[in-house]
Amino acid sequence: ILAAGAALYLAIDYEGIGARAGLPNDRDLIIGLALIVLLIESARRALGLALPVIATLFILYSFFSESMPEIIAFQNASLSKVVAKLVMGGEGIFGVPLDVSASTVFLFVLFGTMLEKAGGGKYFIDLAFSILGPYRGGPAKAAVLASGLTGMVSGSSIANTVTTGTFTIPLMKKAGFPGYKAAAVEVAASTNGQLMPPIMGAAAFIIAEYCNLDYFDVVKAAVVPALASYVALIYITHLESLKLNIPPTPRSELPKFWPTLVGGLHYLVPLGFLIYQLVIEQRSASLSAFYATVALMVLMILMDLKSAFDKKRSWAGAIKKWFCDVGESLVSGGRNMMTIGVAVAAAGIIVGIVTLGLGGVITDLIEVVSGGNLIFMLIITAIVSLLLGMGLPTTANYIVMASLTAPTIVALSTDMGLEVPLIAAHLFCFYFGILADDTPPVGLAAYAAGAIAKEDPIKVGVQGFRYDMRTAILPFMFIFNTDLLLVGVDSWSEAIWIFLTTIAAMFAFASMTQRWLIKKCSWIETFGLLASSLILFRPSLFVQLIEMSRDQWRGVGLVLFALIYLQQHFRVKANPA
Numbered sequence: 001i002l003a004a005g006a007a008l009y010l011a012i013d014y015e016g017i018g019a020r021a022g023l024p025n026d027r028d029l030i031i032g033l034a035l036i037v038l039l040i041e042s043a044r045r046a047l048g049l050a051l052p053v054i055a056t057l058f059i060l061y062s063f064f065s066e067s068m069p070e071i072i073a074f075q076n077a078s079l080s081k082v083v084a085k086l087v088m089g090g091e092g093i094f095g096v097p098l099d100v101s102a103s104t105v106f107l108f109v110l111f112g113t114m115l116e117k118a119g120g121g122k123y124f125i126d127l128a129f130s131i132l133g134p135y136r137g138g139p140a141k142a143a144v145l146a147s148g149l150t151g152m153v154s155g156s157s158i159a160n161t162v163t164t165g166t167f168t169i170p171l172m173k174k175a176g177f178p179g180y181k182a183a184a185v186e187v188a189a190s191t192n193g194q195l196m197p198p199i200m201g202a203a204a205f206i207i208a209e210y211c212n213l214d215y216f217d218v219v220k221a222a223v224v225p226a227l228a229s230y231v232a233l234i235y236i237t238h239l240e241s242l243k244l245n246i247p248p249t250p251r252s253e254l255p256k257f258w259p260t261l262v263g264g265l266h267y268l269v270p271l272g273f274l275i276y277q278l279v280i281e282q283r284s285a286s287l288s289a290f291y292a293t294v295a296l297m298v299l300m301i302l303m304d305l306k307s308a309f310d311k312k313r314s315w316a317g318a319i320k321k322w323f324c325d326v327g328e329s330l331v332s333g334g335r336n337m338m339t340i341g342v343a344v345a346a347a348g349i350i351v352g353i354v355t356l357g358l359g360g361v362i363t364d365l366i367e368v369v370s371g372g373n374l375i376f377m378l379i380i381t382a383i384v385s386l387l388l389g390m391g392l393p394t395t396a397n398y399i400v401m402a403s404l405t406a407p408t409i410v411a412l413s414t415d416m417g418l419e420v421p422l423i424a425a426h427l428f429c430f431y432f433g434i435l436a437d438d439t440p441p442v443g444l445a446a447y448a449a450g451a452i453a454k455e456d457p458i459k460v461g462v463q464g465f466r467y468d469m470r471t472a473i474l475p476f477m478f479i480f481n482t483d484l485l486l487v488g489v490d491s492w493s494e495a496i497w498i499f500l501t502t503i504a505a506m507f508a509f510a511s512m513t514q515r516w517l518i519k520k521c522s523w524i525e526t527f528g529l530l531a532s533s534l535i536l537f538r539p540s541l542f543v544q545l546i547e548m549s550r551d552q553w554r555g556v557g558l559v560l561f562a563l564i565y566l567q568q569h570f571r572v573k574a575n576p577a
Contacts, residue, residue, distance in 0.1 A: 010087070129254050148230045359407075
């Protein structure tokens with residue numbers, strides 16, 4: 001009630017607050033302080049201690065900065081200045097992230113919740129098993145596909161893990177996967193679900209605002225790395241099934257493909273409509289999500305009326321069920337959004353303090369620590385993102401790291417003669433914030449999957465991070481090779497070529513990390529796979545050694561990968577044992 005009253009005061013007296021910009025009166029200070037304290041307490045209740053403690057430390061830092069070592073000191077801020085920045089302006093709590101979350105993200109969260117309530121989640125799981133289940137290691141491959149489909153509209157790695165893992169982890173264990181590996185596959189797949197457009201863990205819309213890009217441009221930049229990451233994870237599960245000698249699952253135990261596909265085609269209608277609105281009509285993300293949600297509500301009532309027509313329930317019962325389902329979806333969507341909203345608002349405290357002057361200090365500090373070396377700076381950013389991600393939700397982690405390091409990455413790369421787009425720096429921060437969800441010792445998604453599999457969550461997290469190593473290498477690659485983000489790529493043929501060579505690079509890198517292709521790789525083959533993946537990921541590096549075009553070097557990488565594969569193929573054929 002107190003928080004609502006404080007927010008209501010800001011809404012009612014917004015003209016007076018605007019007129020007093022930067023000079024809040026006593027009433028503004030009291031209301032502003034109350035709002036900050038209540039927000040920190042809300043974050044503690046919803047998210048735990050990490051984010052509230054960090055936000056509080058940043059506030060205290062702004063008051064006592066001059067007492068800090070010279071390298072991290074700036075001018076102390078007064079109470080009125082801090083409150084004005086955090087509460088009364090547009091760079092603190094009520095900044096771009098909260099604005100985007102309230103106006104756009106909520107509609108996508110509601111759409112995903114409503115689709116799950118309608119039965120779309122179960123349909124995606126059944127469809128994934130009908131497609132990939134019959135192949136070697138099928139349950140694990142199906143788990144990856146199901147998590148990817150669910151992650152497109154979920155936006156939460158933990159929710160994705162619980163939703164799909166409840167079905168997929170027991171099936172993977174039954175197929176022959178050890179419990180900790182089954183859980184790790186689900187964790188890796190679910191955390192990567194936040195990479196998948198259109199929602200991308202609620203960050204896609206915030207990235208668009210920060211980078212001053214159209215939402216479609218963000219999706220375009222994110223789609224190749226996201227798809228490549230998922231295809232590579234399916235490939236990793238294939239390698240694991242070869243190592244464990246897991247046979248294919250009998251088709252009799254799996255849902256049939258055509259009946260499954262046709263039986264749930266109606267679930268694809270609102271998704272297709274959403275994509276049509278975003279891509280073809282080029283409508284705003286919020287309007288597209290609104291129309292898609294309305295279309296989904298119409299679909300839900302048609303499904304309920306059909307059940308009444310088939311005499312499975314009365315007409316009145318069908319209408320009542322529709323109202324109940326929509327009401328439960330609204331409640332569930334609101335609860336899911338509450339966590340995102342509180343996280344984003346609390347992260348706004350940190351962003352506000354950064355804009356007070358801390359940002360320049362941290363930029364200078366990072367440059368000093370990294371020695372002006374871009375690689376070292378990227379490694380520092382990755383490590384800090386992983387550490388922050390142990391206590392912060394993905395979106396909040398991204399907001400903090402992007403405000404601290406993204407401009408510095410771009411500036412430092414420019415000094416080195418590299419043209420790194422701002423979106424590449426933002427996606428770099430975003431990727432490592434996601435990877436924190438399966439990084440020990442915290443890794444919340446690993447704890448959720450470990451509980452389902454009845455395995456040690458630390459062991460699950462370690463294995464999950466091993467599977468996610470191919471995702472960890474991607475951000476470094478698209479910083480130095482912006483082709484992966486389709487920056488400056490205008491033709492479909494070039495985009496497809498980049499996608500295929502990226503897939504090959506991910507396969508080579510995954511085989512290298514697993515030391516397995518058709519059979520266990522020798523050390524020479526392992527180094528050959530590493531060379532192949534490096535050539536495919538960053539051909540421009542090798543152009544400086546031997547003057548060939550980047551596409552020619554990509555061809556060299558593909559040939560090297562193919563030669564290693566053929567060598568193992570003929571060796572196995574000559575000696576099947």
